[in-house]
Amino acid sequence: MPLAFLLLLALSGRVNIVDQLYRIPADEWRYVELTDLQQRPALVCAAFEVESRRAAEVRLGLMRREDLEKLRGGLPHGMLAASPEGRAGTLVYYVPQAGDYVLVVDNSALRPATVQLRIWLDFNPRRPMTPTQLSPERRLAVLILSLGAFCGIAAYAGWRIWKGVQ
Numbered sequence: 001m002p003l004a005f006l007l008l009l010a011l012s013g014r015v016n017i018v019d020q021l022y023r024i025p026a027d028e029w030r031y032v033e034l035t036d037l038q039q040r041p042a043l044v045c046a047a048f049e050v051e052s053r054r055a056a057e058v059r060l061g062l063m064r065r066e067d068l069e070k071l072r073g074g075l076p077h078g079m080l081a082a083s084p085e086g087r088a089g090t091l092v093y094y095v096p097q098a099g100d101y102v103l104v105v106d107n108s109a110l111r112p113a114t115v116q117l118r119i120w121l122d123f124n125p126r127r128p129m130t131p132t133q134l135s136p137e138r139r140l141a142v143l144i145l146s147l148g149a150f151c152g153i154a155a156y157a158g159w160r161i162w163k164g165v166q
Contacts, residue, residue: 017119021051024058024107024115031068034101036121041096043122044081046103048115049088056109059085062093065100 015036024030034044046060060083063071070077080101081093085108095101107113134142 015121015123017121019118020116022105022115022117024105024113026056026110026112027108029071029104029106031102031104032117032119034103034119034121037095037101038098040098040123041094043092043094044101044103044119045122046083046091046117046119047089048083048105048117051114051116054111056107056111056113057085057087058105058107058109058113058115059083060089060091061104061106062091062095063102063104065102068102068104071104 017034017036018032022030036042037044044062046062048058048060050056050058061079062081063077063079067077067079080095081091083089083091091103103119105115105117107115
């Protein structure tokens with residue numbers, strides 16, 4: 001039976017870890033252990049949504065187990081990846097080495113939050129990662145570059161027409 005489970009796991013490539021609500025008090029955090037990463041590397045995918053409209057904004061952070069212990073002790077700690085703070089968001093990060101990892105949901109606001117959290121691991125490294133949305137900074141950069149290129153081309157064309165008319 002365990003062999004059949006491992007075969008099914010290897011064929012599917014995706015393992016759902018969590019899909020539940022977490023209640024996080026004000027200025028506190030909760031974590032979820034990613035025990036499946038002790039065996040092999042994977043793409044860690046997580047999505048969150050704060051349930052109530054007036055609740056605080058939260059963020060997700062992926063860290064090693066030893067960094068979690070530092071966080072508990074109030075010491076400086078590292079983080080492999082973090083989502084922006086918000087009422088909803090995602091975190092996608094490829095963990096290249098097997099090991100002990102945790103995903104932290106941080107509510108640093110002064111209000112409690114009820115968070116719908118979904119975490120899954122993708123063990124299929126052949127599947128290409130395709131971005132679905134640009135960050136606001138990149139969107140602004142694309143807009144500015146496109147507008148600059150358009151204005152440059154229009155100015156050059158106008159100059160050539162003006163020179164041809166004279």
